[in-house]
Amino acid sequence: xxxxxxxxxxxxxxxxxxxxxxxxxxxxxxxxxxxxxxxxxxxxxxxxxxxxxxxxxxxxxxxxxxxxxxxxxxxxxxxxxxxxxxxxxxxxxxxxxxxxxxxxxxxxxxxxxxxxxxxxxxxxxxxxxxxxxxxxxxxxxxxxxxxxxxxxxxxxxxxxxxxxxxxxxxxxxxxxxxxxxxxxxxxxxxxxxxxxxxxx
Amino acid sequence: xxxxxxxxxxxxxxxxxxxxxxxxxxxxxxxxxxxxxxxxxxxxxxxxxxxxxxxxxxxxxxxxxxxxxxxxxxxxxxxxxxxxxxxxxxxxxxxxxxxxxxxxxxxxxxxxxxxxxxxxxxxxxxxxxxxxxxxxxxxxxxxxxxxxxxxxxxxxxxxxxxxxxxxxxxxxxxxxxxxxxxxxxxxxxxxxxxxxxxxxxxxxxxxxxxxxxxxxxxxxxxxxxxxxxxxxxxxxxxxxxxxxxxxxxxxxxxxxxxxxxxxxxxxxxxxxxxxxxxxxxxxxxxxxxxxxxxxxxxxxxxxxxxxxxxxxxxxxxxxxxxxxxxxxxxxxxxxxxxxxxxxxxxxxxxxxxxxxxxxxxxxxxxxxxxxxxxxxxxxxxxxx
Numbered sequence: 001x002x003x004x005x006x007x008x009x010x011x012x013x014x015x016x017x018x019x020x021x022x023x024x025x026x027x028x029x030x031x032x033x034x035x036x037x038x039x040x041x042x043x044x045x046x047x048x049x050x051x052x053x054x055x056x057x058x059x060x061x062x063x064x065x066x067x068x069x070x071x072x073x074x075x076x077x078x079x080x081x082x083x084x085x086x087x088x089x090x091x092x093x094x095x096x097x098x099x100x101x102x103x104x105x106x107x108x109x110x111x112x113x114x115x116x117x118x119x120x121x122x123x124x125x126x127x128x129x130x131x132x133x134x135x136x137x138x139x140x141x142x143x144x145x146x147x148x149x150x151x152x153x154x155x156x157x158x159x160x161x162x163x164x165x166x167x168x169x170x171x172x173x174x175x176x177x178x179x180x181x182x183x184x185x186x187x188x189x190x191x192x193x194x195x196x197x198x199x200x
Numbered sequence: 201x202x203x204x205x206x207x208x209x210x211x212x213x214x215x216x217x218x219x220x221x222x223x224x225x226x227x228x229x230x231x232x233x234x235x236x237x238x239x240x241x242x243x244x245x246x247x248x249x250x251x252x253x254x255x256x257x258x259x260x261x262x263x264x265x266x267x268x269x270x271x272x273x274x275x276x277x278x279x280x281x282x283x284x285x286x287x288x289x290x291x292x293x294x295x296x297x298x299x300x301x302x303x304x305x306x307x308x309x310x311x312x313x314x315x316x317x318x319x320x321x322x323x324x325x326x327x328x329x330x331x332x333x334x335x336x337x338x339x340x341x342x343x344x345x346x347x348x349x350x351x352x353x354x355x356x357x358x359x360x361x362x363x364x365x366x367x368x369x370x371x372x373x374x375x376x377x378x379x380x381x382x383x384x385x386x387x388x389x390x391x392x393x394x395x396x397x398x399x400x401x402x403x404x405x406x407x408x409x410x411x412x413x414x415x416x417x418x419x420x421x422x423x424x425x426x427x428x429x430x431x432x433x434x435x436x437x438x439x440x441x442x443x444x445x446x447x448x449x450x451x452x453x454x455x456x457x458x459x460x461x462x463x464x465x466x467x468x469x470x471x472x473x474x475x476x477x478x479x480x481x482x483x484x485x486x487x488x489x490x491x492x493x494x495x496x497x498x499x500x501x502x503x504x505x506x507x508x509x510x511x512x513x514x515x516x517x518x519x520x521x522x523x524x525x526x527x528x529x530x531x532x533x534x535x536x537x538x539x540x541x542x543x544x545x546x547x548x549x550x551x552x553x554x555x556x557x558x559x560x561x562x563x564x565x566x567x568x569x570x571x572x573x574x575x576x577x578x579x580x581x582x583x584x
Contacts, residue, residue, distance in 0.1 A: 043539070049565055052548050056516075056572045059580075063535060063547045073536050 003033055005171045006085055006111040006193050013109065013167065013195055014038055018080035021045065021105060023067055023097075024087035028055035035060065042079060068092045071100040079105040086191075088112045089145040095157060102163060102198035111193045114170065116150030116186040135190055151186040158196060167195040209285045210277070211243045211268035211292055216308065219345045225338065231328035234317075238342050239308035240264045240300040243284060244292035246348070252583045253348045254290060255339065255375075256280065256299040257356030257363035260431075260487050261479060263307035266299040267292075282562040289567040290574065294583050295352065300342050302335045304486045312411075312482035324482055325411025332359075332494045336366045340374065350374050352581055353574070354513075357381040357559035358526060359487075362494045365534070368511035369496055377577055379570060381518045382559040384530035385504050385537065386495040391525070394434055395488040398427035402481045411482050424481045425472030432471050437522040437555035497537075504537035514544040516573050518566065520558035521551045546573075 003011060007030045014020065018040045022031050025044025028051070034040040045065040046052050055062035063073075068091060071082075082105030088094050089112050101108035113135040114120075120131035130140040138145065149157075151170070158165055170181045170189020181188040218239050225233040241264050246253060256266050258279075267284040269277050284290045284297055301309040304327065312327040343351070354375045356364045361383025367375055387395070402408060405423030413419050433441075445463040460466035500507035515538055519531035528549045538545040550566045552558035558566070578584075 043545075049548065049551075052546075053565075053568055053572050056546055056569065057576065059576055061514075061544050061546050063539070063545070064549055073539055075540070 003030065004085075005176065006191050007033070009169055009171070009193055010083060010085070010109050010111070011038065014040065014081055016040070018042075019078070021071075021074070021079045021082045023071075023082065023084040023101070024090075025051075025055060025060065025062060026085075027051050028058040028060035028062060030083070030085065031055070031060040032058040067097060070096065071104050074104040076103050077106055080107065081105050082108045084109070085111045086113070089148050091147060094147050094149075095161065098157070098163065099161060099198070102196070107166065107195060107197045109193070109195045111191055112154070113145070113148065114151055114186065114189050114192045115148045116152060117190050118187050119190075121187075133190070151189065151192050154192065154194065158194075162199050163196050164199045165194055165196045169193045209287050210281070211285045213272065214241050214243065214265075214268035214270065214278075216241050216264060216270075218308065219342055221338075221341055221345075225334070227328055227334050228331040229329050233303070233310065233328060236303055236310035236338070237308070237314075238300050238303065238310075238338060240298060240342060241266065241268075241278075242299075242346075243267055243297040244295055246296040246346070247583065250348055251350070251352060251581050252294060252578075253296045253298060253343075253346075253351050255343070255351045255354045255367075256284070256290075256297060257335075257339070257354065257360035257367075258299065258302065259356070259358035259360045260491065261475070261484075262360070263305060264299045264301035264309075265307070266297070280560065282560075283567060283570070289571040290355070291571075294578050295574070298342070298346065298348070300339055302330075303338055304330045304335075304483060304490065306480035306483040311480070312486065313414075313480055322414050324414055325485075327482065327486065329486060329489050329493075331490060332362050332366045333370065335490070336363055336370055339363070339367075340371055343374065350376060352577060352583070353377040353379060355379040355381070355570075356383070358383060358556065359491055359494075361526075362491075365496060365508070366494075368513045368515070369507060372510045372512045375513045376581070377516070377573075378513045379516045379518065379573070380531070380534060382520055382523055382526050382531070382556060383517075383534065384526040385497060385534050387491055388530075392492050394430065395492055398430055399485055399488055401426035401430070402485055405481075408481070411485075413481070419476070420481045421476045424476050424479065424484060425469075427481075427484060428475040428479075429468045429472040432468060434525045435556045437524065437553060439522065440554045443553070504533065505540035508537050508541045508543065511538075511541070511543055515546070516569070517545060517547045518559075518569065519547075519549045520554075520556070520566075521549055522553050523556045523558060525556035 016038045020040045020042035022044040025046050031044045044060050044062045052062050082101040088110050091097050123131040170185040171177050172190045216239050218237050220237050222235050266278040267281045286293045301307045303309050304311045312323050316323045354364050354367045361380040364378040364380045402423035405420030407418040408420040448463045496507040497504040517531050517535050519528035535547045
């Protein structure tokens with residue numbers, strides 16, 4: 001099973017035997033990996049039918065869900081971790097969903113493409129068009145990514161919602177990390193990965 | 201139809217069998233049934249460790265004849281033939297499929313048409329009302345009779361899905377998986393209202409005679425026909441009816457009269473009439489009551505999640521976007537309760553046009569979901 005590096009990092013962060021909810025779980029690769037290697041249990045939430053079939057094929061319990069409708073099915077602190085990889089930017093109300101994640105899980109983990117990456121900055125500053133890259137391959141008019149942000153933006157939102165960031169990592173589009181990225185994450189990191197929880 | 205012209209994915213000519221049970225059955229109503237028969241069919245082979253059995257639970261007007269043909273001359277196969285057979289979604293090369301007719305029905309299992317040994321006459325309206333719980337109990341007795349301790353999967357649509365829920369509550373250790381399709385955890389007020397109109401249509405037929413209509417062979421045909429016409433409308437979606445018939449007229453023009461003018465009118469009359477030929481009115485009355493009474497949450501302080509707590513089966517819940525009789529929201533109630541009770545569950549809403557009847561249709565995504573789940577189940581149980 002091949003995990004993307006952001007998924008592999010998440011798999012490292014998650015304690016064995018945890019109860020996990022994976023929002024926008026796609027074809028179930030991450031949940032299947034966590035079930036097999038980390039002995040976790042839980043559910044994936046997904047909207048796409050073909051992905052749901054793939055989850056069933058992989059033995060991942062999957063609930064067809066529109067994440068824009070929230071997580072009201074689930075009670076407070078039902079899960080150890082609520083994960084969402086590469087989906088936050090496509091959500092109507094990311095701020096509300098982040099709070100829902102921290103309500104339903106003790107901790108939450110998200111990954112998203114960083115708009116602050118230097119290539120994105122250069123494209124706007126000098127080419128004068130919306131950034132396109134391997135992680136952001138769409139045109140402005142057909143992109144599902146309606147709420148792109150930078151690391152700075154994300155962290156400002158967390159502060160305003162009293163969300164405590166427990167861990168942060170960045171990787172590039174090949175999902176590699178580097179020393180430079182650790183020094184200047186908002187400039188050099190293409191994909192951001194955060195672990196966080198709600199402070200009372 | 202000749203054997204040689206049949207497609208390779210057909211179970212072919214099948215024979216119904218009858219299991220007789222001598223013991224008295226204590227019914228949920230407090231009544232007793234002193235001995236009863238269950239007719240059933242099976243397709244495929246039970247494997248050596250008896251681990252590959254699938255139970256199919258039928259809906260309101262269904263029966264045990266689920267797949268294949270009874271005779272070479274039959275025009276129509278069993279009611280779910282599109283899903284069951286060699287290499288079909290429910291693959292009889294790998295699984296042993298069992299489909300009983302529930303008691304109280306009119307297809308051969310003990311019901312209102314059966315002769316009551318105490319009176320020498322058909323039970324008719326005196327046949328005791330039964331519940332989903334009673335049915336599941338008799339299905340478990342049939343499983344014992346067939347030597348099946350544990351079902352690999354219990355599958356049912358509509359009222360059949362209610363039986364799946366009851367199985368998972370009443371006999372948690374006797375099923376590994378269940379597919380709950382186009383179901384609801386209980387009828388809505390509107391559902392009960394529809395059933396009541398259907399019942400009144402039958403009971404107010406001048407031939408009904410309080411259910412004693414067998415002797416003079418004057419059946420309440422008009423009432424049963426009306427009941428079926430009403431039911432049929434609720435099984436289809438507004439769009440499906442519109443696409444199929446629109447406002448098209450039988451003779452191309454309005455005639456200013458009460459004969460069937462619109463195509464939909466003659467279609468409904470035809471559906472009603474053909475139903476009367478194969479269904480008994482007393483059975484229909486009883487079956488609508490089985491639906492009305494089902495409400496497992498009512499026995500668990502109103503909490504479906506608490507009601508489902510004994511279950512250990514893995515659930516696959518399937519709904520259909522155009523179903524308004526048991527809408528996707530009703531399936532989501534089941535899913536919410538299962539999530540709340542920490543059960544293993546997957547859920548998908550299939551995009552469909554045909555309303556509640558979608559669960560009988562060979563919708564590619566729907567069958568793919570069942571096939572994929574069954575592949576996984578076969579793998580887990582080492583069924584080849």
